[in-house]
Amino acid sequence: MTRKNESGSDGTPTDRSPAGLKALRAQIDKFDLQILETLNKRAAIAAQIGKIKSEIGGEVFNASREEEVLSNVLGANKGPLKEVTVKGIFRELMSGCRALQGAKRVAFLGPEYSYSHLAALERFGGAIEYVRVGSIPAVFEEVGRRHVDYGLVPLENSTDGRIADTLDSFVRLPQVRICSEIRLRVRHHLLANCEQTAIRKVYSKAQALSQCRHWLGKNLPHATTHEVSSTADAARLVQTDPHAAAVASRQAAVRYNLRVLFSNIEDQPDNETRFAVIALHDSPKTGNDKTAVMFQTQHSPGALADVLSVFKQNKINLTWIESFPYKDVKGEYVFFVDFDGHNEDAKVKKALKSLEAVCDPISVIGSFPAAKLTDE
Numbered sequence: 001m002t003r004k005n006e007s008g009s010d011g012t013p014t015d016r017s018p019a020g021l022k023a024l025r026a027q028i029d030k031f032d033l034q035i036l037e038t039l040n041k042r043a044a045i046a047a048q049i050g051k052i053k054s055e056i057g058g059e060v061f062n063a064s065r066e067e068e069v070l071s072n073v074l075g076a077n078k079g080p081l082k083e084v085t086v087k088g089i090f091r092e093l094m095s096g097c098r099a100l101q102g103a104k105r106v107a108f109l110g111p112e113y114s115y116s117h118l119a120a121l122e123r124f125g126g127a128i129e130y131v132r133v134g135s136i137p138a139v140f141e142e143v144g145r146r147h148v149d150y151g152l153v154p155l156e157n158s159t160d161g162r163i164a165d166t167l168d169s170f171v172r173l174p175q176v177r178i179c180s181e182i183r184l185r186v187r188h189h190l191l192a193n194c195e196q197t198a199i200r201k202v203y204s205k206a207q208a209l210s211q212c213r214h215w216l217g218k219n220l221p222h223a224t225t226h227e228v229s230s231t232a233d234a235a236r237l238v239q240t241d242p243h244a245a246a247v248a249s250r251q252a253a254v255r256y257n258l259r260v261l262f263s264n265i266e267d268q269p270d271n272e273t274r275f276a277v278i279a280l281h282d283s284p285k286t287g288n289d290k291t292a293v294m295f296q297t298q299h300s301p302g303a304l305a306d307v308l309s310v311f312k313q314n315k316i317n318l319t320w321i322e323s324f325p326y327k328d329v330k331g332e333y334v335f336f337v338d339f340d341g342h343n344e345d346a347k348v349k350k351a352l353k354s355l356e357a358v359c360d361p362i363s364v365i366g367s368f369p370a371a372k373l374t375d376e
């Protein structure tokens, strides 16, 4: 039944007839042109900012400013558009504006539709060239040699802990800095082109299999697990196999034409991976920042306690601490720590000065805006 002349959300009567529909679409067309004009005015201002940046040697990608832009618009959003939609629109808008300023290339650990790729899309949007490389050290090399402007690497996962290749690469290329972090809620799905009962093999990246091991043991007890280099590769592999499934993202299912047999099969319901955007610079202060450092200590009793007491004395909250073996010297360890604050904050400066006296040596890997969790 067609109901006519009810009230719309703004109080004006809504004509629910075909003529009413046409009138509403005409309103949308009018707004679209206004939006387009406003978007291009904004882009022209961003292009002017780009000119100033190239004159003063400023970086095109400014994670701190982008956080500020997002928090301005999300804070002002009264709906009905959801936060995730507004965020997506502004992410693409800033991506386009960055492109006008000359942001060119981002390297990530491929292939496409891996979680690293999804994190890169989340931060950089569509208007940038993505360079797929085969390993985490290769992402660092690309950044270090200035073949790309930015790199995207995983830092840690809430279930599996640190990504050793990333930490090791910071030791090898200390000029590479973290300029932004991305916290991605990682949801794994079982993808296949066969029924659950036919599955004999499950392919995925080691970490993804590990993050789903209880689910797989319970639901596919007779299937064997097989590690491949990425979740997206697993999805590609099982396309034509009538007895295989992959653990991968929903986006990989779409890309490789697979059915999602089961959703959200990760054992930990809050499974999250933290990624770092790496570059040859870090980010300006926002007031809600983190700083990452790596250091070694002397082999003496209490050496690590002396380091930690510097953070305590300066009332600095640690957000992550990892130790990992320094591959070049047996028995030596490197500590990787991040904490609240920016390296331009007075108390962080003071703490870093004191840390120099108790570390052997210490280097700042970067200050960057603290990220909020992004869901898919």
Ligand SMILES: O=C(O)C(=O)C[C@]1(C(=O)O)C=C[C@@H](O)C=C1
Pocket: 046, 049, 050, 060, 061, 062, 063, 065, 066, 069, 093, 094, 095, 097, 098, 101
């Ligand atoms: O404010 C700037 O520095 C800009 O270049 C503008 C802008 C934007 O589009 O809002 C674009 C790129 C930067 O990463 C941050 C913000």
